[in-house]
Amino acid sequence: MNDTAAGRSTRSFMLGQLRNVAPLVTLIFLVAIFVIMSPSFATMGNFANILRQIAITAIMATGLTFVILCAEIDLSFAAIANTTGIVVAFFTLQESYVNIANVPLPGAFAILMAIITCILLGLVNAYGVTKIGIPSFIMTLAMMQIAAGISALLVRGQIAYAVPQLVRTLGSGNVMGVPWIVIIAALFLLVGHIILTYTRFGRYVYMVGGNREAAEFSGVNVKLVVGGALVIGAFCAGVAGMLGVAYFGSAQQNEFDDYLLDAIAAVVVGGTSLFGGKGGIPNTIIGLFVLGVLNNGLDHIDIDSFLKVLIRGLILLAALVINVYAQRLRAD
């Protein structure tokens, strides 16, 4: 009796770790493939490239981890990032040839306006989901359009280049040879991890995601937790958008569209459950590297560039299958 019980708990422990182990194995597998297939992949310079390439995704994915852990989804964060980046440019003095009716403010105020913007958009998401009761999938889909609309109205098809000095430094500058944006991304991931693991709010996020009804019957203010996660998601997106504008050197419509899929994929590929309650920032970090290595590595090997998109899609699918499969094994 005791033996089988112990055997069962070992087995269930191993299955529980599958969601954490599988992404790591995927990562090691991908690295090994690219090291073998391309001599230019395994260099320090390329490693630095990968870090720079995943930095913006990482900031967005930090916020998204909170949302997905609550068993919600945010489809609007890339659009919110875009709007926030455009807002910070809108309140910065542009060159005379940029034909935008911008309102120049001192740099600190421009940044403040941008942060207020992303938090407000996050609050609208939170209000729609928790107070009105719109499913987050639909609410953030609407927000995606709303944010894109605000962006369009502000830039009217133009491209803005100037951003406040602080944003420029953090987005495209270096300190002792390390890009600031990589440091910021690491900082976001670290703070996100600390909040999720060591604070009361973080515990609530996991409990609400694990069993929302039970959290409610425990007297947890579930709406506050879900709303909080959505606002955190929008704030992270906003910061990523601001720094991204400096990183790319311009602010324009649809600049961050690719990040929607990348950040969601990073969180889920890392093993955070789409059903909520399981996973976390360490998983997201693994997921970010899987995505980063995949995107970067495919550029280092000599294959049909049109095939690369398909390969990327198939590898993401495989990772998602593992995610859902791990969930099912636990459920039995």
Add this chain to the structure above:
Amino acid sequence: MNPQPERTLLRLEAISKSFGGVQALNSVEFSLLAGEIHALVGENGAGKSTLMKIIAGVHTDYDGRMILRGDEVRFHSARNALDHGIGMVHQELCTVPDLSVAENVYLGHQPTTRFGAIDWGGMVRGAKEQLARLGLDLDPKGRLGDLPIGLQQLVELARVLFSGAEIIILDEPTSALSPPEIETLFAVLQRLKEEEGRSFVFISHFLEDVLAIADRITVFRNGELVATEAAATLDKKWIIQRMIGLGHTELEETYTSAVPLKSVAADAPILKVEGLSRRPDFEDVSFEVYPGEVLGIYGFMGCGQLELARALFGKIRPDRGRMSVDGKPCSFGNTADAKDAGIAFVPESRRSMLFADQPVFRNMSISILEHIDRIWLKPARERELARGHIKDLGVRPNDENALLRTLSGGNQQKVALGRWMTERPRVLVMCEPTRGMDVGAKEDVVRIVHELRDQGIGVIIVSTEPETVLSMANRVVVMRKGAIVGGFANRMIAKDDLLAAA
């Protein structure tokens, strides 16, 4: 084939089944004769439903052999069992409220026309006919969800009864039915048995029903089959003693005889509810709870008592009415407000209040985190508090780090109670506090509730089981169709009084 006059239709040999580490059935031998009504009785959690779900192909992972009409069978799904002529009416309704009555009667086997389209006309006529045999005059085109819960259950019964199954398993079919509906049902069962030779397995904790309808009675206790006897030779007392085991005199009394209700010397009420309404669940409900008393709210399934309990805890909002705690008027926008006002809640389903994949201590600390810390978690303190509650409540295993899913039902319930032990609430609302527990765990929960009562907490017990209410309450109110229709205080009261009032 079988020369015996009493033909054995179904035989189970050495059936065992466990969930996680909990043994639900231990080497059970069971047989069902052709053309008999076989009743299964036993406490909740004794294994009756588990055994029936194995027969009906719901649980497919078990040890032992099942022999149907002389051949060994092993079903891989409920559909598979139905194809072998075994149908089951589950305790929880398995109907589709948004479909019509006729569609529900024919769920899964709609009649089709020659062209493969659904034969709507035939379906409506057939449904009407079949419902008439149950003594029901319903509009087959009406939406099922608009019917009262008792009628919905009869529609589900009709579906399984007329699906052509030879063996029909009924899990608590009478719990939501009114006495005339029960009589009709019994008449139909008798007729199907005598005229068509069908066999029924009938699970019920209404022993009067069991004695009235069954040919043979089997008693389960703690996953073991205790006895199978011809019903004609048995009486209630015998059954109850087999059900709960000998030496539980106090508990036995709540089944067999009247227990005294005694109100507490009342100063001001802790909780006062006036004219609380939420259509269509409950209407104009008023009552008071005094410190140091246990108020039982009894009613049949679906009478609105669960919704009322949820409204008290801010899970759902009432349309009208007033509530006050310690004289302070309050209205709850969410459960956190209710908790802050001093109300604690334990719902009827442990799955909906506990976190299966989390350790015990997190399941206990979740309600009091704001009292332990402002921002940073203090896991050591959480564990320490949990250890104290585990000791006080007698939770097994004695380990605050054990994953909740590994605990038995009774121990999970103690964890659910432990959650409210650190910051004592003013009012504790418990729905079905002992559902699905063995006798020992039941007695523990009764003891804990009485301890809380003695500390001056007002306890509300909401239950569809008369025994549960009688084993705990000082005072009882009875609900029917969303309204309070009666109350019992300061008198002797027996199960029959409650059943008659509801």
